[in-house]
Amino acid sequence: MTTLFLIGIGTGNPDHVTGQSIRALNAADLILIPRKGAAKSDLADVRRQILSQVLTSPVPVAEYDVPQRADQDDYLGAVNDWHDAIARAWADAIATRPDARNVALMVWGDPSLYDSTLRIAARLPGFAVKVIPGITSLQALTAAHAIPLNTLAAPVTITTGRQLRENGWPSGATTLVVMLDKGGAFTTLDPADTHIWWGAYVGMPEECLIHGPLSQVSEAILATRARLRAEHGWIMDIYLLRRGSDV
Secondary structure (H helix, E strand, O other), X not given: OEEEEEEEOEOOOHHHOOHHHHHHHHHOOEEXXXXXXXXXXXXXXXXXXXXXXXXXXXXXXEEEEOOOOOOOOOHHHHHHHHHHHHHHHHHHXXXXXXXXXXXXXXXXXXXXXXXXXXXXXXXXXXXXXXEEOOOOHHHHHHHXXXXXXXXXXXXXXXXXXXXXHHHOOOOOOOEEEEEOOOOOHHHHOOOOOEEEEEEEOOOOOOOEEEEEEHHHHHHHHHHHXXXXXXXXXXXXXXXXXXXXXXX
16 A cells, blocks of 8 residues: 655745655655746745755656646635646656655645645555655744734634635734735734734745734735745745733
């Protein structure tokens, strides 16, 4: 049986790759690298850079093109079709090395937090799956801003930009972490008494951080995000929102 190792690599900083991840990469018979088009070519480059620093001997690499997700009203249907297509791309790439028993795929952050890699892996029959945890963008964000995730004795809600746009601020929540935002979901909120800690490329050389009252820094975040996306061809950002006096 082939084992697929899903290896969390943090935010792309080679220093975020744990010793457990390094051992798994070196023990692999094949490493998969996704390509997301010319505009996002440096995403694949980051993975290659990590391998150049952590591999102690050559390991075969299979690169594959990531299918595009259809833009349609049926969001969940489009995502499921997209995941099916990605699973087929993995299977085709792995088939190039039929003797591979340990296959590794590097995943941003941690494969089990707001990431669909495990759901895609479940579409591959006959594969065992092992997860190597990684530093999440959430951990990197709070560390970069030197803030605690939660206020005293209070819970934290982790959500997405889509959920925030469609459903607003969750009832009873004081701290929100927003991931997978295409940009500016926080502009749908009443900014009164709300503080934001935002970060892009957190933990990477390109890291950019902004924080302050949402009413004062909202426009700066939007402008900075647009500029960075244009410069790099892609962007990964995350932010924490907090209401109340304990900021």
